[in-house]
């Protein structure tokens with residue numbers, strides 16, 4: 001890659017021109033950086049976050065990473081290039097640690113590893129689509145989404161992904177509003193399209209949890225609640241669900257019920273196998 005080409009990249013903020021956007025956030029590249037083997041270009045934060053998410057899916061520390069564009073193995077990120085010198089950030093150093101989930105984020109991550117569907121009777125999802133309530137602004141969505149992304153990506157700084165997702169949802173609603181003036185679109189079609197648009201936008205970041213994530217977004221929107229109220233319902237149902245499961249499956253051990261209930265209220269904790277508690 002020619003030095004001039006690299007140097008020119010720093011002018012890409014001018015006049016809102018976005019000739020060569022970051023492949024991860026699709027915005028103007030900030031703190032331009034390169035993978036050392038394939039030389040694909042990303043924002044420094046974006047590629048660091050990508051590596052963090054990838055490495056959170058494997059138990060051992062990574063020493064190289066596949067480029068999200070071309071799948072070439074790379075050993076380091078090159079950044080701070082000023083035409084003469086550059087810094088090198090090795091994949092295995094200080095890149096996979098540092099973020100500790102809060103209690104609320106852990107509870108949400110647990111939810112994503114718990115069977116879905118037990119809230120279907122509480123929130124009327126079909127009604128949400130039928131009466132086009134998705135066209136009304138939801139002031140709680142951003143705060144809720146931020147917490148969900150932090151839990152799923154195990155990263156505190158999720159701004160770029162958050163704004164990407166909110167932007168995708170906004171433009172979807174505007175598009176539907178426009179189209180609706182010309183033709184009738186069924187609630188089922190809108191629901192299906194919304195979910196596939198959100199899934200596509202979220203998949204690079206929440207990966208295997210994508211389908212579940214989209215269901216949770218839909219459920220939260222249909223609830224019409226803010227984060228606190230939504231959590232209250234969720235936790236209450238989660239407890240109820242576990243209690244019913246215990247009583248139905250094990251009436252003989254009713255006296256031990258209290259202890260059982262406590263352990264069952266934290267389902268599938270094995271995703272935190274490195275945790276000390």
Ligand SMILES: [Zn+2]
Nearest residue numbers: 022025043046
């Ligand atoms: Zn970026």
Ligand SMILES: [Zn+2]
Nearest residue numbers: 038040067070
């Ligand atoms: Zn590449």
